Amino acid sequence: MVGSGNPEAGSLVSTYRSVLPAGARRGIVRKVPAPLRSAVKSSLTSVDAVRSATIVWAMGGRRNASRHSAAYARRVVRVGGRHMRALLVDGATAWAARARNLHILTSVLEAGGIDYFCVRGTAHDVPTVAVPAALRDEAEDMLRIAFDQTPGYVGPAAAPAAESAMQPGDEDKSWRQLRKQRTLRVAWYVTDPTQQLVFGADQGCDLEFWTERDGWLEAPRANRVADRVPVDAPRRTAPQALFSPVPPAYTTGDVATLAEFSVRLPEDHAFPVDVVYTWVDDSDPAWRAARDRARGALTGGTLHEQAANDARYTSRDELLYSLRSLHQNAPWVRNVYLVTAGQAPAWLNTDHPNLKVVDHREIFSDPMALPTFNSHAIETQLHHIEGLSECFLYLNDDVFFGRPVTPGHFFHPNGLTKFFQSKALIPVGDVQADELPVNAAGKNSRRLIAQQFGSALSQKMKHTPHALRRSVLSEIEDVYAREHLATQHSRFRSPKDIPVASSLHHYYAYHSARATVGDLRYQYVDLAASLAERRLNSLLAHRNFDTFCINDTVSGPDPDAQTRMLERFLETYFPVPSPYETRGLPGIPATRAAELRSTDA
Structure with a gap:
């Protein structure tokens, strides 16, 4: 027996x-x-x-x-x-x-x-x-x-x-x-x-x-x-x-x-889930030169200071640690796709069978929209990734899995997605010329949903992994073709952008009975805030959040201090290397990592 x-x-x-x-x-x-x-x-x-x-x-x-x-x-x-x-x-x-x-x-x-x-x-x-x-x-x-x-x-x-x-x-x-x-x-x-x-x-x-x-x-x-x-x-x-x-x-x-x-139950998640990251190496001279040329060629007004400031592109090897968090806490994902402008980190194990680096040129439906320096534009094209699963998670490199999570945190067993609303509100009124890019995008999303479904959006989304479906994104490309095309061609964040992956998908899917409001224990840390270090220390002490985001959309008074604080936190929180790293080329040398862990926060 x-x-x-x-x-x-x-x-x-x-x-x-x-x-x-x-x-x-x-x-x-x-x-x-x-x-x-x-x-x-x-x-x-x-x-x-x-x-x-x-x-x-x-x-x-x-x-x-x-x-x-x-x-x-x-x-x-x-x-x-x-x-x-x-x-x-x-x-x-x-x-x-x-x-x-x-x-x-x-x-x-x-x-x-x-x-x-x-x-x-x-x-x-x-x-x-x-x-x-x-x-x-x-x-x-x-x-x-x-x-x-x-x-x-x-x-x-x-x-x-x-x-x-x-x-x-x-x-x-x-x-x-x-x-x-x-x-x-x-x-x-x-x-x-x-x-x-x-x-x-x-x-x-x-x-x-x-x-x-x-x-x-x-x-x-x-x-x-x-x-x-x-x-x-x-x-x-x-x-x-x-x-x-x-x-x-x-x-x-x-x-x-x-x-x-021994049989499959209705609550079992039987479908594959992939992960998509978007990433840029701001230290690449060729990339910086292309960005500066594109910025100099702009006509018809100036950019908002948060549309193309250096903090938006700064890389402190957050991707290395986000991948460690993925390996530690969500290794059930099938494949990882890294969407870049023809770049890849030196430490990345590009030979890993479940990792693929995807160039913007492989997914943009109109090559004339490239090069782009606008995350909203890149997000309009994610569903064009060849081989991508129907249900997938999209996240930036400043988003981390803080403790073990399951597919059920993000998807229902029948494939419906979950989204996570923030307490932060979309400002009332129409888009203004000097509007913060994130607020302008929220207002544009609200306008489209109101026109089609008759309801008014008020809440922004948390900076979490976004649960998405390729079929919904493809449908949005058709339904909102004009706005979608305009966002694809916006080289920097613009007041006319629509936030396809981070907001519009969720509300569109919700109104068409393909998404529900989810519940995720989440923390947001702004590195430039006065309480940033205290919040990082609390995260480290308790490790009781499903996901967290460490963001720096505005450079602080001492960028070097921010970098040291972030390195110390990430190396201590995620000390175990992932299979997505090439051995011998870690983001931080072993001696430096030990030094960071031994330094009092």
Whole structure:
């Protein structure tokens, strides 16, 4: 039977339990029969091999797995005011830690010959494994041996603050306190070499004990599919990713489950999601010369100071860290497209199979509109990217994923997009000649929506990743052809621009029943503001925002100080390199990065 594990190991567990009473077993875990300990150790060794492969993938496939496995070490880290034991892993991510925990748990159960099946649970981002309650003692014994081999933690899954309730899994007291709990959280903690990142209880797994009654196994709590199943229901295998939003690249194979839990559900996101970045290298002499020529050729008035000021184009390697945030917190994306004016950062791994640099010339429907220095113009052409998925995320390089997010943060399972309204309002009245470009664009969007749908827009959008659909963008190009074409040909931000990707798409899709208002925990930081450093320090201390934007549309009095402040923050918040970086060419040298992290904010 799939999921029954190793029968020989299972018989060893039974012998071990029959020879030793409960009190003795819990006191001499280190003296358990050698074959049983070997079975668990072998299981954990296989987990280490899978973990190494996962880290190799995470680092872009350019590292040696055997060298990595030998480099693992234990560290004591501070989590929520407590000192916890964690495995130090180069390239650690939350998703890899979650995949590892699920694989350890199922491997240990299989090593002990303990029947289990994975469940489509309701716990947010946490995979769930079910074991018949009659096998609880055997399961706990196996876990105690595993925790003795590889230190980890166990606690009640229902705890309001799971981290504070986690206890060492190799201590008797921990298990005595949990005897009345029908659902446990188990986790083996992981940290990165800088120890800025710790992945613990939130990346753990839940272990449920299902009670047998009248030929049925009954769940201890609700789940998304079935609260009871036949005792003799046949086991089958299914991909690990089905039971938590672990991206396919992080999965470690199939796990045992039941037919009821192995099918696609209406709330599953079954479509691919790509990411599109727009980026410019303002230090490129050729690009600067082209911009200056285009600015000098302008006729019919002057530009608003925010339409082409240097701060709008300044690059401080934010893209490097935004890609790190993507890799850390949203690795479920399929492909990344970087839209540029024929440029690419020196550190970019252009050989990565899921990364493509797209030149403006490849997507602009009218080449005469180039060169352009207007993000509004570039955004009108994103849906022309060849191979781009229907549903995709668009973001600038100053937008970051602050903690693990899922496709559900941005898209409904049926493909409807979500947008995130700001408290900032679009000013009333018509567009004025000296209007801020962002306000003029908002007013133009409001005018078009009012003309077609009869409603008046009042709110701007947050600076978040924008969830878009190619079909909606294509429709907008046809419906608002005149305004769309004029924006494409606007080389700098103009009072006549329409904000296609950052606003108009959302409101147009909403009024045509293809988008809804979403809810995202978000923070905006203006580097020129007096409270910028305090806000960055708060972000770093709490890491409790889904996304955040660090913007500098206006240069501050000390640009160098702004740069140092931003570098220190980004290197500390996102210390783990992404596979989109070329090894040996990081944005900041390792010595400089260490210096930044050690500098008091």
